[in-house]
Amino acid sequence: MFDLIIRNANLPDGREGIDIGIIGDRIAAVTRKIEASAQEEIDATGRLVSPPFVDPHFHMDATLSLGLPRMNRSGTLIEGIALWGELRPTLTREALVERALRYCDLAVSQGLLYIRSHVDVTDPRLVTVEALLEVREKVAAYLDLQLVAFPQDGYYRSPGAVDALNRALDMGVDIVGGIPHFERTMSDGAASVEALCRIAAERGLPVDMHCDETDDPMSRHIETLAAQTIRFGLQGRVAGSHLTSMHSMDNYYVSKLIPLMAEARINVIPNPLINIMLQGRHDTYPKRRGLTRVRELMEAGLNVAFGHDCVMDPWYSMGSADMLEVGHMAIHVAQMAGIEDKKKIFDALTANSARTMGLAGYGIEKDCNADLVILQARDPLEALRLKPNRLAVIRRGKVIARTPARVSELRIDGRPASVDGTEYAPSFGC
Ligand SMILES: [Zn+2]
Numbered sequence: 001m002f003d004l005i006i007r008n009a010n011l012p013d014g015r016e017g018i019d020i021g022i023i024g025d026r027i028a029a030v031t032r033k034i035e036a037s038a039q040e041e042i043d044a045t046g047r048l049v050s051p052p053f054v055d056p057h058f059h060m061d062a063t064l065s066l067g068l069p070r071m072n073r074s075g076t077l078i079e080g081i082a083l084w085g086e087l088r089p090t091l092t093r094e095a096l097v098e099r100a101l102r103y104c105d106l107a108v109s110q111g112l113l114y115i116r117s118h119v120d121v122t123d124p125r126l127v128t129v130e131a132l133l134e135v136r137e138k139v140a141a142y143l144d145l146q147l148v149a150f151p152q153d154g155y156y157r158s159p160g161a162v163d164a165l166n167r168a169l170d171m172g173v174d175i176v177g178g179i180p181h182f183e184r185t186m187s188d189g190a191a192s193v194e195a196l197c198r199i200a201a202e203r204g205l206p207v208d209m210h211c212d213e214t215d216d217p218m219s220r221h222i223e224t225l226a227a228q229t230i231r232f233g234l235q236g237r238v239a240g241s242h243l244t245s246m247h248s249m250d251n252y253y254v255s256k257l258i259p260l261m262a263e264a265r266i267n268v269i270p271n272p273l274i275n276i277m278l279q280g281r282h283d284t285y286p287k288r289r290g291l292t293r294v295r296e297l298m299e300a301g302l303n304v305a306f307g308h309d310c311v312m313d314p315w316y317s318m319g320s321a322d323m324l325e326v327g328h329m330a331i332h333v334a335q336m337a338g339i340e341d342k343k344k345i346f347d348a349l350t351a352n353s354a355r356t357m358g359l360a361g362y363g364i365e366k367d368c369n370a371d372l373v374i375l376q377a378r379d380p381l382e383a384l385r386l387k388p389n390r391l392a393v394i395r396r397g398k399v400i401a402r403t404p405a406r407v408s409e410l411r412i413d414g415r416p417a418s419v420d421g422t423e424y425a426p427s428f429g430c
Pocket of ligand 1: 057058059
């Protein structure tokens with residue numbers, strides 16, 4: 001009666017020895033023992049079976065462009081933006097599509113099946129938008145791609161951006177973006193937040209802004225974003241990406257700000273890899289970490305979801321489409337090493353991101369989409385520690401990627417013949 005059964009799975013919520021029965025593209029049963037058989041069965045052998053990873057903040061128009069037209073010598077955010085400005089006029093639709101499709105291949109192999117990508121609307125040709133709309137269509141069968149109209153050089157600061165952003169939305173881009181801290185003045189930034197929230201309200205679209213991606217303790221755009229969210233009735237549909245300035249803000253002010261953000265139900269998207277790399281660059285010692293207040297925001301009930309942001313582009317020369325690498329960095333930088341902390345970090349790579357992106361049918365419950373990843377790890381804690389292989393990636397009931405388990409052969413007299421790094425953890429459950 002089932003098309004596929006995954007047996008003996010550990011789930012992220014701690015349930016163990018679970019069978020997952022799939023009919024067509026849906027999960028039809030999640031229970032301890034399915035007596036029926038199926039056309040295909042996969043024995044998960046007590047490994048973690050998770051819903052796919054979700055990246056709520058990425059730049060697919062820039063990814064895999066590392067070295068074009070040159071390398072970022074200083075490695076700073078500002079040189080990255082300048083470098084992207086040099087590359088932008090030379091971009092072609094074909095090259096953009098090709099790079100994005102290659103990235104999606106890598107993402108699928110890592111069990112990353114949902115991505116929200118910002119798309120730069122600065123170049124009035126909007127070749128980036130045309131390309132990523134084509135990619136959204138091309139990958140739809142195996143990966144959900146959401147697009148944000150992103151005025152990289154400023155909504156007001158860059159001539160033509162106001163018109164270009166609206167044209168991008170007319171062409172079918174899903175979400176209204178912005179970058180208030182990059183406008184000429186704090187008041188221009190605030191005006192851009194108001195204008196962009198108004199557009200979102202009028203068009204019935206969500207908002208996702210690069211917001212306060214600085215070390216400036218006086219940057220106040222998240223306050224404005226939260227207030228305009230409430231004013232325009234956009235609660236729960238607005239994301240503040242980065243929010244790194246919150247790291248440096250005065251504590252009394254933050255005690256007032258976080259409740260306002262909670263009232264506006266702002267989705268918070270820190271990008272730990274990029275934030276730790278690019279922030280604090282004006283500091284000598286001590287150097288600030290430049291990650292927003294992850295623990296405090298979570299404790300205040302805000303939905304916090306981590307983004308990858310960049311992979312091999314003008315801003316970041318590293319990355320491998322592995323959201324566990326993002327979570328691994330978050331554990332360190334946010335100092336969230338407790339067992340409950342790590343579970344929250346895993347949620348911030350999966351369920352919280354799905355909520356940020358408004359995904360329907362996400363999760364391992366009856367009637368959810370049959371989208372699953374089997375990892376070479378026992379539980380979320382081990383997954384975060386090991387960044388293990390994705391043994392199988394399942395999309396709508398079909399296996400779309402497989403990777404063999406990583407086991408090393410050992411040739412040392414008197415020692416075991418093989419090493420499996422997943423067998424080293426103490427057993428205290430998850
Ligand atoms: Zn970004």
